[in-house]
Amino acid sequence: MIKAVAKSLEEIKSMITPYRRVLTIGCGGCVSQCLAGGQKEARALNIKLRASAASDSDALFDDITVERQCEQQFLKELDNRISTYDALISIACGAGVQFLAERFPNLPVFPGVNTQFVGITRDIGWYEERCKTCGDCVLGLTAGICPVTMCSKGLFNGPCGGPQDGHCEVDPDTPCAWIAIYERLQAQGRLDSIAEIHPTRNWQNQVPGRILVEEYRARYVENGEKT
Amino acid sequence: MDCNHAEPLNVTAMRETLQQNKKRMSLNLKACAGCSLCAESCFLFELHNHDPQYMPSYKVLHSLGKLYSKRGHITRTQLHDMAGLVWRNCVLCGRCYCPFGIDIPAMIALTRRIMREQNIAGVYPYSLGAPEEETND
Amino acid sequence: MKSESRLETILRCGHFALTGELGPPRGADPDAVRKKAAHLKGMVDAVNITDNQTAVVRMSSLGACLIAKQEGLEPIYQMVCRDRNRIAMQSDILGAAALGINNLLCLSGDHQKFGDHPGCKKVFDIDSIQLVSMMKTMRDEARFQGGEEITVPPKMFIGAAANPFAEPHAFRVQRLAKKVAAGADFIQTQCVYNMERFRAWLDQARDMGLTENVHILPGITPLKSLGMARYMKNNVPGMDVPDELIKRMQGVEKKDQAREGIAICCEQIQQMQEMKGLAGIHLMAIEWEHRVPEIVTQAGLLPRPEPEQG
Numbered sequence: 001m002i003k004a005v006a007k008s009l010e011e012i013k014s015m016i017t018p019y020r021r022v023l024t025i026g027c028g029g030c031v032s033q034c035l036a037g038g039q040k041e042a043r044a045l046n047i048k049l050r051a052s053a054a055s056d057s058d059a060l061f062d063d064i065t066v067e068r069q070c071e072q073q074f075l076k077e078l079d080n081r082i083s084t085y086d087a088l089i090s091i092a093c094g095a096g097v098q099f100l101a102e103r104f105p106n107l108p109v110f111p112g113v114n115t116q117f118v119g120i121t122r123d124i125g126w127y128e129e130r131c132k133t134c135g136d137c138v139l140g141l142t143a144g145i146c147p148v149t150m151c152s153k154g155l156f157n158g159p160c161g162g163p164q165d166g167h168c169e170v171d172p173d174t175p176c177a178w179i180a181i182y183e184r185l186q187a188q189g190r191l192d193s194i195a196e197i198h199p200t201r202n203w204q205n206q207v208p209g210r211i212l213v214e215e216y217r218a219r220y221v222e223n224g225e226k227t
Numbered sequence: 228m229d230c231n232h233a234e235p236l237n238v239t240a241m242r243e244t245l246q247q248n249k250k251r252m253s254l255n256l257k258a259c260a261g262c263s264l265c266a267e268s269c270f271l272f273e274l275h276n277h278d279p280q281y282m283p284s285y286k287v288l289h290s291l292g293k294l295y296s297k298r299g300h301i302t303r304t305q306l307h308d309m310a311g312l313v314w315r316n317c318v319l320c321g322r323c324y325c326p327f328g329i330d331i332p333a334m335i336a337l338t339r340r341i342m343r344e345q346n347i348a349g350v351y352p353y354s355l356g357a358p359e360e361e362t363n364d
Numbered sequence: 365m366k367s368e369s370r371l372e373t374i375l376r377c378g379h380f381a382l383t384g385e386l387g388p389p390r391g392a393d394p395d396a397v398r399k400k401a402a403h404l405k406g407m408v409d410a411v412n413i414t415d416n417q418t419a420v421v422r423m424s425s426l427g428a429c430l431i432a433k434q435e436g437l438e439p440i441y442q443m444v445c446r447d448r449n450r451i452a453m454q455s456d457i458l459g460a461a462a463l464g465i466n467n468l469l470c471l472s473g474d475h476q477k478f479g480d481h482p483g484c485k486k487v488f489d490i491d492s493i494q495l496v497s498m499m500k501t502m503r504d505e506a507r508f509q510g511g512e513e514i515t516v517p518p519k520m521f522i523g524a525a526a527n528p529f530a531e532p533h534a535f536r537v538q539r540l541a542k543k544v545a546a547g548a549d550f551i552q553t554q555c556v557y558n559m560e561r562f563r564a565w566l567d568q569a570r571d572m573g574l575t576e577n578v579h580i581l582p583g584i585t586p587l588k589s590l591g592m593a594r595y596m597k598n599n600v601p602g603m604d605v606p607d608e609l610i611k612r613m614q615g616v617e618k619k620d621q622a623r624e625g626i627a628i629c630c631e632q633i634q635q636m637q638e639m640k641g642l643a644g645i646h647l648m649a650i651e652w653e654h655r656v657p658e659i660v661t662q663a664g665l666l667p668r669p670e671p672e673q674g
Contacts, residue, residue, distance in 0.1 A: 028339070039348040065343055067319060067336050077340065152475055153446070153486070157493040157542060159535075160472040161527035161554060164601035170475045182532045195538065197546050200450070200494045200509060 002030040002093045003127040004037060004113040009048055012089065015110040019087035020058055022049065024112065025078070025100065026065035027092035034127055036113045037091030039065040045091065045112060060084065069096025075103050082107065135204030141193045143184035150177035156198040234303060236345055242299045244341055249295075252337065255329045256292050259284055265331060268324040271316060283323040286312045287334040294341065303345070310347055313338045366503065366549065369466035369521035370438040370671075371410040375550065375579045379669045380637055381644030383440065383552065383581060384408035384656060386432060388423035397428050401435040403653040407660045409668055410438040412469060412552070412646070416447060419479025426456055429465050440523060441465050444473025449489035450498065450509050457502065461518030469523040469552065470495040493546050496524050500547030524548040526580075528556070528565035530602045537568040544578045551578055552646040555585035557596070558604040559635055566641055575641030583646045584632050586659060587625035590614055626655065630663040 016022050024046045032038030046063035053059035064081065067074040069092035082088075082104055090097040091112035101109040117129035132149045138156075139146060148154050152170045158178030162169030168176050185191050212220060245252075265283040266272045272281040279285055290309045294301065313335050323331045342348075365372060374381050384404050389396035404411055413432055415425040422428075429439035441460050443453060457468065472492045476484050490498065490509075498509045499522050506517040524543040528536055540551065556562045562582060569575055587593045590613040597605035609628060616624045636645050649656050660666055 039343055065348075067339060073333075074336065153472055153491070154488045155472065155491040157491050157539075159530070159532075159539075160492070161525065161530045162474070162601055163531050166531060169601050170477050176531070179532050182535050195542075197493055197497060197542055200490050200498065203489070 001033055001118070001121075002095075002115060003034045003117055003119045003129075004031050004093050004115045006036050006041060006045075006091065006113050007111070009045075012045070012110070012112055013049070013052060016049075016087055016089065019108070020053065020056060021060040021085045022062075022087045022089060023081070023085040024049070024061070024063040024089045024091065025069065026063065027067075027069045027090075027096050028065055029068040029070065029092070029096070031092055031096075031113060033121070035125060037093075042091055045089070068092075069100050072099070072103065075100060078103075133205060135209070136201060138198075141198070142181045143188060143190065143193075145177055145181045145184065147177060147181070150175075150180075156201065157194075234346070236301070236303050236306065238299050240344055241294070241341055244337075244344065245294060245299060248337055251330075252291065252295065252334065255331075255334055256288070256295060258327045258329050259288065260327065262326065265323045265325050265329075268322055270320070270322070271318070280312070281316050283317075283325075283331045286316055287331055287338070291334045291338045294338070306342065306345060307347055309338070310342055313342070367466045367519040367521040369410075371440070371467055372521040372549065373671050374409050374669055375643055377669070377671050379409075379644075379671070380642075380665075381410075381579070381581060382408045382660070382665055382668065383410045383412060383644065383646045384653075385412045385414065385646070385648045385650065386428070386437075386653065387414045387417060387650070388425065388428035390420070390422055392423065394431050397423070397431040398435055400653045401432050401437050403656055405436050406668060407656050407666070408647065409644075410440050410467060412440045412442055415442040415444045415471070415473070416479070418474050419446065419476045419481070421480060426460055426463075426465075429460065430463050433464060438467070439465055440467040440469050441520075442469045442471060443495065444471045445488050445491055445495060446473030446476060447487055449487050453490075453495065454498070454502065454508055457499065457518050457520065458514075461520060466519065466521055467523060468499055468520040469525070470499065470548075471525055492524060493542055496522055496543055496546040496548050504547075521549050522547055523550045523552060525553065526551050527554045527602055528562055528582075529554065529558070529604050537565065537572060537574070540569060540578075541572055541574055544574055548578055550643070551580045553580070553582045554602065555583040555648055556632070557609055558606050559632065561604060563639065566639060570641045579643035580641065581644045581646040582636055582642060583648055584629060584636070585648045585650065586629035586652065586655070587613060587621075588652060589618075589621045589625070593625075622655075626659055626662065629659055633663040633665070 024042050026039050026042030027037050028039070035041065042063040042065050046061055050061040053061060066077055069075060069090060085107070087108045087110065088100065088104065089110050089112045090100050092100070093113070094111065094115040097109060097111045118131040118133060119127050119129045122128055129149060131146060134148045147156055147158065151158055152168050152174065153160060155178065159176055163176035163179055166176055166179050168174040181194070185193055261284065263282060263284065269281060269283050275281045290312045293309070317335050319332055319335055321332045325331060365376070371381065371383065384407065386397070386400050386404065411432060413425045413429045416422055425442050429441050432439045443456070448456065470492045476482055476486055499520055501507050501509065502514060503517055503519055506514045508514055526540050526543070530536060543551065569580070587609070593605055593610050593613045596603050597610065612628065613621055613624060633645060636642055647656065647659065649659065
């Protein structure tokens with residue numbers, strides 16, 4: 001899932017300095033799971049913001065959490081409550097913040113977390129990046145280890161000359177992805193995957209993406225685009 | 228969030244939310260014929276060896292359905308015990324299918340909203356070793 | 365001949381080639397390049413002009429190559445994959461060829477975290493092997509990477525790097541084979557101190573037939589001092605400095621350490637000359653360019669050949 005990390009309180013406060021009626025909106029999706037932007041975090045952030053504005057009797061700081069901010073059906077719940085506020089803080093991932101801002105374009109919307117990556121949960125509170133959403137997956141060739149994400153240089157014909165004790169030259173705690181790929185392919189008897197030169201790729205993630213599932217295409221597209 | 232069972236529910240707020248959505252939801256709740264087609268479309272039902280507590284119809288009838296039938300006369304503990312039905316037993320993937328057009332995800336989402344409003348937060352399988360354990364009870 | 369490279373001519377004639385290295389300055393002063401070039405002129409057959417080494421901004425390799433060429437050196441244009449995408453690379457290659465630069469060394473490049481702009485965006489649009497392939501296509505098929513025709517193709521002699529000591533050890537010779545298959549004409553290695561391990565790598569390469577298809581020039585870096593020997597041993601990733609070398613450096617007085625380092629260097633050069641399958645050596649006297657004439661003389665490598673071009 002998407003993993004994010006809460007922004008510092010100082011940074012958030014500096015963003016909303018001109019505003020006195022702020023709604024913090026949490027998200028029950030990915031950011032809840034990685035403990036960055038769920039109901040608990042929304043409540044905790046709001047308590048701190050409210051405390052900072054304690055001297056201001058006109059200030060209004062509230063929090064609410066919706067199921068997911070990346071779907072309009074769940075953002076609908078906010079329609080009747082929004083008019084009370086002059087700014088929103090969304091602690092959803094970047095996608096959620098933007099969808100919220102799209103639904104309420106006349107209200108300033110501020111991000112309360114830094115969206116970090118698509119990754120896995122190693123254990124509670126421990127998350128690791130795994131995918132850079134390059135749009136052209138080659139995991140089958142590299143024994144399930146992503147060269148784009150896990151190799152610091154994104155090499156397709158690695159490793160480079162830098163690994164030290166099985167680790168990337170950049171960080172002694174980062175394993176060299178290509179050593180790991182080599183060892184796993186060797187164990188599976190599939191070294192031929194990397195014997196040939198992997199050709200130059202056409203990067204697929206260089207413009208804002210869009211997906212229209214085939215079965216639903218007719219719903220949105222007539223002669224021109226309707227979406 | 229830990230459940231402070233002594234904390235009273237905000238019954239007024241709950242009733243108001245239930246009332247606001249009554250028209251839509253009562254139709255949803257009454258129309259269920261128990262055909263169990265929704266169960267076949269739920270991957271969690273499949274994954275849990277067809278445990279009836281994972282049937283979408285069961286989930287909503289025993290959570291939102293109860294909230295409506297009791298008209299909000301419910302204790303925090305009872306409400307808290309329902310949390311598992313709409314959080315652990317459902318990921319709101321939205322794939323459940325009903326031939327009568329009952330909007331099951333909407334019911335689950337509404338139940339979650341009511342619970343949040345009452346300070347009951349989501350139950351997520353945090354611990355890797357035992358996905359069935361509820362660490363947030 | 366694939367190019368008009370003087371280095372290619374020397375290698376083809378079967379001479380034991382000698383390449384050197386020149387790091388451009390951290391400023392816009394052409395004299396800084398000229399000073400270093402002066403030490404190397406006539407001492408080596410071609411000179412690597414490094415490309416923002418260790419991700420630290422320096423005068424561009426292309427610019428410094430031109431200055432070096434004007435000073436009478438044969439430059440090897442070094443290009444890393446960290447800073448440029450394929451458009452910029454092909455463009456720079458055309459520019460280099462137009463300016464009479466005939467050698468290209470294709471490298472991955474040190475990660476930007478090591479340098480003076482660690483927050484910059486990395487490129488790595490293509491990797492070093494794909495760069496070798498791309499250069500070969502430009503030269504031999506007169507086509508850009510995207511497929512379109514090149515009016516006047518750049519004729520570069522293509523080089524790549526190899527590290528016999530990096531992990532995974534079992535894969536290193538196969539990776540060398542990939543570079544040769546991609547089109548590398550010559551290979552320079554990381555500096556070698558452990559001759560036994562290097563010999564083992566070379567034997568493997570020879571067994572795979574690689575020494576017949578590519579010119580291999582192992583790297584040699586003279587030790588300036590005991591401190592440097594220790595630093596190389598303990599702080600440089602992938603560097604294998606045998607204990608005997610440390611002992612030798614320890615065994616002489618401080619003022620004699622440089623001389624001992626040069627003596628070791630000359631011995632290594634001699635051992636390399638006796639190994640079957642090597643085409644020359646790559647002498648990296650980093651920030652010690654002024655001692656190159658002494659080293660090259662002592663190793664008996666002068667005069668450098670002056671073969672007929674073309």
